[in-house]
Amino acid sequence: MKYGIIGYSGRMGEAIEKLFSQAGHELVYQKDENGEKEIEKPELIIDFSLKEAFPETVKVIKEKEIPLVIGTTGLDEADFKQLNQLAEKVAVIQSFNFSIGINILSELVSKVDNYIDQDWDIEISETHHRFKKDKPSGTAIMLSDLIDRDIDMHSKRLGSEFGEHEVYFASTGEVLTLKHRAYSREAFTKGVLLSAEKILDLNPGLYSFKDILTN
Numbered sequence: 001m002k003y004g005i006i007g008y009s010g011r012m013g014e015a016i017e018k019l020f021s022q023a024g025h026e027l028v029y030q031k032d033e034n035g036e037k038e039i040e041k042p043e044l045i046i047d048f049s050l051k052e053a054f055p056e057t058v059k060v061i062k063e064k065e066i067p068l069v070i071g072t073t074g075l076d077e078a079d080f081k082q083l084n085q086l087a088e089k090v091a092v093i094q095s096f097n098f099s100i101g102i103n104i105l106s107e108l109v110s111k112v113d114n115y116i117d118q119d120w121d122i123e124i125s126e127t128h129h130r131f132k133k134d135k136p137s138g139t140a141i142m143l144s145d146l147i148d149r150d151i152d153m154h155s156k157r158l159g160s161e162f163g164e165h166e167v168y169f170a171s172t173g174e175v176l177t178l179k180h181r182a183y184s185r186e187a188f189t190k191g192v193l194l195s196a197e198k199i200l201d202l203n204p205g206l207y208s209f210k211d212i213l214t215n
């Protein structure tokens with residue numbers, strides 16, 4: 001496929017380009033904070049940039065009318081409204097975490113939540129590399145949204161950690177911990193590749209990575 005990346009010079013952009021090139025896909029459009037370069041019209045766009053870039057991403061998708069795979073975090077309600085509008089015309093796959101492990105963990109969180117009552121404390125802890133700009137992580141927000149109460153979240157920014165998430169469920173006398181740790185960016189880029197390869201066959205609409213994994 002011929003694809004474009006917004007955020008191509010970033011840590012994720014570089015890792016995505018490496019995996020996609022190994023899979024035989026061709027980067028024909030690239031954009032970052034310093035500008036854009038288009039060799040040919042891409043068949044789809046992949047956005048792993050920053051919230052500040054989001055208005056530009058919306059403009060690019062509206063102009064080109066091509067599908068979007070987006071993993072950028074820090075997006076708010078107004079941004080999701082815009083994603084829903086884009087999804088009326090093109091397929092959009094959005095997830096704050098494209099790893100298979102976190103998507104399994106999110107199922108487990110919902111399952112545990114069904115067993116416990118208000119007597120249980122629930123807290124989420126996340127650790128990421130020192131360069132990460134947003135706090136708490138998109139994944140921590142995504143996991144807390146699965147539970148119908150306010151959840152305390154704890155963030156650490158340490159060294160080059162790729163991404164660790166822990167969800168604690170504790171009552172008096174016992175604690176249950178669900179934990180996921182990415183030990184390379186491949187945890188995410190493999191999910192991005194799977195999404196990009198499937199998105200060209202999808203009808204317009206807003207899809208999660210879980211939709212892609214389970215269909």
Ligand SMILES: NC(=O)C1=CN([C@@H]2O[C@H](COP(=O)(O)OP(=O)(O)OC[C@H]3O[C@@H](n4cnc5c(N)ncnc54)[C@H](O)[C@@H]3O)[C@@H](O)[C@H]2O)C=CC1
Nearest residue numbers: 007009010011012032033048049053071072073096097098
């Ligand atoms: N959903 C997922 O599975 C994952 C999501 N992420 C998210 O992906 C994003 C990127 O992460 P990293 O690559 O580590 O960040 P990074 O800081 O290394 O890269 C950011 C990229 O965005 C570009 N950028 C910044 N402002 C821009 C603008 N106004 N217009 C166009 N491009 C702009 C930068 O030039 C750079 O290429 C973050 O939001 C991060 O949280 C990261 C890993 C996995």
Ligand SMILES: O=C(O)C1=N[C@H](C(=O)O)C[C@H](O)C1
Nearest residue numbers: 073096097132137138139163
């Ligand atoms: O910035 C990162 O690196 C990551 N960001 C995502 C998030 O905010 O949840 C996903 C992953 O944990 C890596």
